[in-house]
Amino acid sequence: MAAFVSAAVFRACSRCGNLATAFAAPSVKHVSRKVQAGIYARLLSTSQNPLLQREPAGEAPVENNAEYPTDYEVSYSEFKYVEQVLPRPTVPEVPKHESYPTPSGWFPPNDELRSQKPYLVRRTKNHMLPVYSSLKRFYYGMNHLVSVKQIEGDIWVLESELRDFLKKKTGLSIRTQVHEVYKSIYIRGEHAALVAEFLLGCGM
Amino acid sequence: MALAKLIGSILKSVSHQHQSKIFLTTTVRLQQNAEFSDTQGPSEPAEDLETAFPALETPRMTSRTLRFPVDHTYPRLSWVESMDTYEGTKLGMIDLHPDVFAIYPRIDVLHKNVHWQKMYRHIDYNFEPSRAEMPGGGRKPWPQKGTGRARHGSCRSPLWIQGAKAHGPRGPKSYFYMLSRYDRALGLRAALSCKYAQNDLVIVDSFDIPTSEPEYLQELTDVRFWGYSVLFVDDTDVMPENIAVSVSQIRGFNILPAYGLNVFSMLKHETLVLTLAALERIEGKLLDEVHTTHRQEKFVNTLRPEDFRKHPKQDTTMLKSFSAPIGNN
């Protein structure tokens, strides 16, 4: 505890290395205001804390002789227009639609279908399938790569079923890679649309 | 000690029993657990439980609504304890969000976080002068030809003993870098998941302890098997006086506000003790981070050299030009 307090103060004044002045830090001018404010925010106060025994000495007020117009009107009612333009911090839930797919072709996950499978592919925070296609450079050139992420459950069953599906659809040999720690499957080739079709068919 | 054993057996059984998503009252849940624990080992029957725990008659927590619910797994459960006595009372059982307390234990992300926390503040002060900065060495030691010795131009050449170092360290060198915002949040979630999985996470209602003497807290942690080092986390900046005083006197114990929680401290301490308010804050913040609409941007440091300058910067050129007497020649 005590170590924490002194560390916080020392961080503020590490340049001059003067801990004695640092304990009176609020009045020390060479410690920037930003850092000074941080000291007070970070200190865990108890009654034994020496910093809180006295009030911080206020700095001398800056003389401002410039003639700036300071007349203004305050409006609280119009703040609602400000709220309209502020961003939402988190992604909202999807509203209920009358019929699916929605005009843009979006499906919600189908709980009945996907509960029959031993695996599950979660939706992303934006309510989309976590299927990403990319161009990746291998040692012999560029290759298309499809990655399926956020897989829960038995990842190996999904991998074999996906490979069979793609083989049947394309007639090509499909090369896949399973990463258990990242919970994802990588598929060589331009098969993002087919993979999405398979997952939507499974109700994911 | 029999009490502690019983709690331990119940805790064990709780970790196996998770299928019920419906919020039961604690009594029902305790009875179920007691029945379940009968199969594992001898313990008291369920009816005697209420008499064994007189404190259970106090009002207790049974449920907690989780934001962003998930369906691929179940919410984790944890006791809420109190710290007013050595053994404490079980005030209830609450749900923890599986996206924060039961994600895949990404040891590699923990390593990344700890490495980042060590390196971003590290400055290498090692410094070796170059051959130009070393004293002497301007003279040619002996003539180029005719002496029969190897040709040399300076006695500070890297080939010479007491010469300079060719590519030496040129400190101070900063090792600052920023881990991505996603990895930082993921590291916190992984650390909390590891703590929960290894039964090192304790949730208490508040840090109110009856005395400020460190012996009380020491005895409390011994009775509850919290280990040698404990990290207490609360939501406020101003901690209760008793715990702040006793924690400051015990080596290995530390207390942090919720915004100071970090991976390094969590892994350094054996047990993590959260208050309910801190739990709400940490879980809420991490869930917000998972579902944020914020676009990740490149990190820009807003602190400038002026913020760390010792004295206000002086305009030396102006001083020089006007301090000398003018028009003497």
Added chain:
Amino acid sequence: MASKVTERALNLVKSMPRVGLGNIKDLPTATYKKQVNRGRRQKKKGRGDKGQGSRNTWDPLGYEGGQRPLIDSVPSEKYYGQYAIRRQYPPISLLELQRMIDLDRVDVTKPVDIVSICNTGLFKFEVAKNHFGVNITEEGCDVFAAKINLEIQWTSELVIAAVEKSGGTITTRYYDPQCLAALFNPLAHFKKGLPIPKCKLPPQDALAYYSDPEFRGYLADPEKILLAREKLAQKYGYKLPDLGADPVKDLLLMRKDPLQIFYGLEPGWIVNLKDRCILKPKDEDYLRYYYNVH
């Protein structure tokens, strides 16, 4: 359904020693940059002996050993001519816009403009890269079904037809870079304590576009826009919904002043986020600057 991989890993961790600072490490597949050739015998760093490769003195790009190079011998095509000062309009398709509306990322009960599109966090936009606003592209014009009041910076005729067919209205509007910085991240702008900027008029080469009723320019004559709407409906063969009898007529006909950048907020006002209020300076010179076109 229990998650098998996660569950198994957590169970494994349960029976392991406590995860601490001493027993964590990176994945075995992780790659680290290794400093090569630091030994005694290595002195050429894999760059060979002598020459351009060893000394990094390559010929400049396009140099053909003294011969007149291709870049000089063929006439130039200035595809990237004046690239640095051209206005860029990063695209977003009608399909993506419709998807945002479906997933409730964009609120259609309010007028939709660049602020609401940027606030979703799904649109890449950088003022420093000469980005001057949103370009709505034609992909998904068949499925677009939202009735919205849309205000964008650049678009094509087909997009205008798609929006108006579904009962909405559309405007093209110019913003100068200072306004775009405020529009892209209003919160950061208000936090700085700066007054809401006034919007400048479009530059000379963009004036024709933004006063063209066919592109629904914000400086065009409103009566001519009504005529152009009907003309476009006849061209593409759809029936234009009656705006006068519309229940959300007020929403669809809501427009900003050419100097205004936020709905309901006037240029020159200062937002106090802490006290949740707006400060309106009363000084005459101040108002004369913010309420007049210069």
